[in-house]
Amino acid sequence: MFQVLCRSSDGPARRGRLNTAHGMVETPAFMPVGTQATVKALTPEELKECGAQIILSNTYHLYLRPGHELIRELGGLHRFTAWDRPILTDSGGFQIYSLAALRKVDEQGAVFRSHIDGSLHRLTPELVIEIQEALGSDIMMCLDTCIHYPADDMDVKNGVNLTTQWAERSLKARTGHDLLLFAIVQGGMSQTWRQRSVLDLLELDFDGYAIGGLSVGEPKGLMYDMIDFTRPFIPDEYPVYVMGVGIPEDLVEGVSRGIDMFDCVMPTRNARNGMLFTSFGHIVIKNSRFKGDSRPIDPICTCYTCKNYSRAYLRHLFVAKELLAFRLNTIHNLHYFLHLMREMRKAIETDTFEAFRKGFYQKREIIK
Amino acid sequence: MFQVLCRSSDGPARRGRLNTAHGMVETPAFMPVGTQATVKALTPEELKECGAQIILSNTYHLYLRPGHELIRELGGLHRFTAWDRPILTDSGGFQIYSLAALRKVDEQGAVFRSHIDGSLHRLTPELVIEIQEALGSDIMMCLDTCIHYPADDMDVKNGVNLTTQWAERSLKARTGHDLLLFAIVQGGMSQTWRQRSVLDLLELDFDGYAIGGLSVGEPKGLMYDMIDFTRPFIPDEYPVYVMGVGIPEDLVEGVSRGIDMFDCVMPTRNARNGMLFTSFGHIVIKNSRFKGDSRPIDPICTCYTCKNYSRAYLRHLFVAKELLAFRLNTIHNLHYFLHLMREMRKAIETDTFEAFRKGFYQKREIIK
Numbered sequence: 001m002f003q004v005l006c007r008s009s010d011g012p013a014r015r016g017r018l019n020t021a022h023g024m025v026e027t028p029a030f031m032p033v034g035t036q037a038t039v040k041a042l043t044p045e046e047l048k049e050c051g052a053q054i055i056l057s058n059t060y061h062l063y064l065r066p067g068h069e070l071i072r073e074l075g076g077l078h079r080f081t082a083w084d085r086p087i088l089t090d091s092g093g094f095q096i097y098s099l100a101a102l103r104k105v106d107e108q109g110a111v112f113r114s115h116i117d118g119s120l121h122r123l124t125p126e127l128v129i130e131i132q133e134a135l136g137s138d139i140m141m142c143l144d145t146c147i148h149y150p151a152d153d154m155d156v157k158n159g160v161n162l163t164t165q166w167a168e169r170s171l172k173a174r175t176g177h178d179l180l181l182f183a184i185v186q187g188g189m190s191q192t193w194r195q196r197s198v199l200d201l202l203e204l205d206f207d208g209y210a211i212g213g214l215s216v217g218e219p220k221g222l223m224y225d226m227i228d229f230t231r232p233f234i235p236d237e238y239p240v241y242v243m244g245v246g247i248p249e250d251l252v253e254g255v256s257r258g259i260d261m262f263d264c265v266m267p268t269r270n271a272r273n274g275m276l277f278t279s280f281g282h283i284v285i286k287n288s289r290f291k292g293d294s295r296p297i298d299p300i301c302t303c304y305t306c307k308n309y310s311r312a313y314l315r316h317l318f319v320a321k322e323l324l325a326f327r328l329n330t331i332h333n334l335h336y337f338l339h340l341m342r343e344m345r346k347a348i349e350t351d352t353f354e355a356f357r358k359g360f361y362q363k364r365e366i367i368k
Numbered sequence: 369m370f371q372v373l374c375r376s377s378d379g380p381a382r383r384g385r386l387n388t389a390h391g392m393v394e395t396p397a398f399m400p401v402g403t404q405a406t407v408k409a410l411t412p413e414e415l416k417e418c419g420a421q422i423i424l425s426n427t428y429h430l431y432l433r434p435g436h437e438l439i440r441e442l443g444g445l446h447r448f449t450a451w452d453r454p455i456l457t458d459s460g461g462f463q464i465y466s467l468a469a470l471r472k473v474d475e476q477g478a479v480f481r482s483h484i485d486g487s488l489h490r491l492t493p494e495l496v497i498e499i500q501e502a503l504g505s506d507i508m509m510c511l512d513t514c515i516h517y518p519a520d521d522m523d524v525k526n527g528v529n530l531t532t533q534w535a536e537r538s539l540k541a542r543t544g545h546d547l548l549l550f551a552i553v554q555g556g557m558s559q560t561w562r563q564r565s566v567l568d569l570l571e572l573d574f575d576g577y578a579i580g581g582l583s584v585g586e587p588k589g590l591m592y593d594m595i596d597f598t599r600p601f602i603p604d605e606y607p608v609y610v611m612g613v614g615i616p617e618d619l620v621e622g623v624s625r626g627i628d629m630f631d632c633v634m635p636t637r638n639a640r641n642g643m644l645f646t647s648f649g650h651i652v653i654k655n656s657r658f659k660g661d662s663r664p665i666d667p668i669c670t671c672y673t674c675k676n677y678s679r680a681y682l683r684h685l686f687v688a689k690e691l692l693a694f695r696l697n698t699i700h701n702l703h704y705f706l707h708l709m710r711e712m713r714k715a716i717e718t719d720t721f722e723a724f725r726k727g728f729y730q731k732r733e734i735i736k
Contacts, residue, residue, distance in 0.1 A: 316448075324408070
């Protein structure tokens with residue numbers, strides 16, 4: 001299912017391959033986020049052109065709209081969206097925490113009101129597996145409880161225990177092994193509880209492990225510390241996924257710490273806000289200095305947007321609130337993120353990852 | 369420059385070819401509208417895939433934002449937008465009439481306030497030519513005065529006379545003949561003034577003639593009457609363009625009356641509102657009866673959207689306000705319009721236009 005192909009000789013970075021029902025994912029991999037059964041503004045063809053191997057979709061959103069039974073009847077999420085490569089679905093734990101109103105979490109599950117129409121719902125670990133099986137997602141995630149930051153010890157303890165109990169129930173609820181199932185390590189910013197969470201979950205039989213509850217407002221250093229602390233507990237044979245992370249620097253730091261999978265709304269959401277990632281840092285396209293700038297966003301970028309359009313045109317589209325702006329910006333940002341992952345995979349293969357990492361930071365300092 | 373290739377034996381429908389600086393346009397042709405230097409939501413590649421030979425852009429909008437001098441410095445509108453096929457630019461007469469505030473029209477030109485920031489501007493026939501030459505549009509339109517509907521005789525008379533004077537000044541203002549220049553026939557709903565307008569303009573030396581001031585709120589029958597009346601005055605060697613028209617029925621009726629060119633925001637704007645054109649009439653995609661409908665929009669359509677996505681998915685995207693909805697709907701609608709034009713061109717070539725026209729209406733009655 002998961003195979004480590006090679007390792008960096010001077011650190012935990014590794015190059016792997018994850019086998020799913022809809023094909024291979026070369027790792028380390030970044031997953032573009034397609035919350036509502038679409039990566040905003042893009043077609044599957046464009047996603048592939050950007051280098052996407054796998055996308056993430058959201059159980060919470062699809063359960064509420066259009067409904068998992070409808071998607072099942074229509075042949076599953078792949079057929080519904082015309083995306084034929086792997087899909088990972090987030091369990092909804094984070095969305096209940098961040099989006100839903102009036103949520104109440106007890107041992108049984110989570111009761112909450114929909115952010116769309118206020119209707120009342122209950123998600124249990126069992127229902128979340130049922131939904132993900134109905135969607136036909138290649139990698140399912142266990143329902144977890146998200147712990148706010150900062151949190152007191154009792155909240156962290158309860159969150160960790162509930163997450164483990166729910167993980168166990170998720171395993172029992174699955175009806176087959178074609179779809180992979182990952183557990184989510186919680187534990188807030190506590191080493192004690194992170195250790196407890198990961199060890200408890202490792203006693204159960206999952207296909208992979210995610211480190212959740214990061215990128216929730218904590219300082220960057222603390223996030224890296226938690227990855228540094230948690231990662232070594234997870235045996236080599238499992239793929240390790242850090243959820244909701246991050247900016248390009250976080251991807252480089254994550255890979256250097258032995259992380260195999262990432263997802264984040266950053267490239268797509270920031271694209272829609274006109275913030276574009278480049279090899280020399282980021283630019284804000286509406287800035288007036290780009291008004292007559294005939295250069296592409298990033299001169300060394302080979303994406304569709306950079307091959308065809310000037311900063312001046314992209315600024316015009318953005319200022320004029322044209323739909324094409326969202327799309328061209330999204331293509332560029334995703335291409336940048338996915339290209340960065342490709343480069344890291346190549347660097348690990350040739351055992352030059354540390355040199356790559358240094359170069360990555362140097363470019364940002366020199367070219368501005 | 370313009371060549372009639374063949375004619376329908378049972379009516380004025382004709383098949384032609386218009387040569388421009390950026391290539392041939394096979395007529396009858398429909399021009400998708402790209403108001404602000406983009407056909408909303410689509411790339412040039414998609415426009416071509418939909419069958420677009422030529423697009424329309426707007427002098428008024430581009431003059432205000434980003435400015436024609438900027439576009440000139442960046443190599444012209446084709447380079448700016450990465451669209452390498454012909455572009456026709458509307459003169460701004462209609463936009464001053466419909467969008468700008470505080471407009472005052474005198475013999476010299478039109479003074480108005482920008483709909484974007486309220487700034488004060490003056491457009492003259494000479495400046496409008498200068499702008500269009502700066503943009504590098506393949507077909508320029510003379511600044512005209514748009515006559516509201518209904519209008520009294522004095523307003524119509526003034527509008528017609530001013531339009532003719534401005535057309536004469538436009539001819540003098542152009543600096544070369546690489547870019548074609550079309551005049552716009554006005555005259556409200558008056559045969560007397562339509563005749564006067566077209567005869568006056570025909571005495572001047574234009575590359576083509578447009579029938580303007582239609583589709584401004586008048587009954588459909590009156591619009592066809594005005595085309596019926598005006599069209600025969602224009603000699604065979606000129607391309608004839610009806611501006612701002614129309615729905616599919618209008619295109620069929622226009623072609624059957626010997627019209628060569630059309631433009632309209634209908635396919636693109638209605639797409640964004642979820643109204644989709646099909647061979648059997650139109651559908652409103654957000655309708656709940658499409659919720660679980662696994663069929664494409666139109667089973668006989670070969671567009672990208674129909675080849676890949678169900679009505680259920682398109683409804684979901686539309687209801688969820690996803691950006692991809694605007695795009696997939698626009699692709700379908702434009703493909704439908706442009707395919708309709710292709711079919712009409714083919715029907716004229718094989719001298720089966722009247723049969724085609726009957727079939728067009730029959731399909732709408734039978735399949736619902």
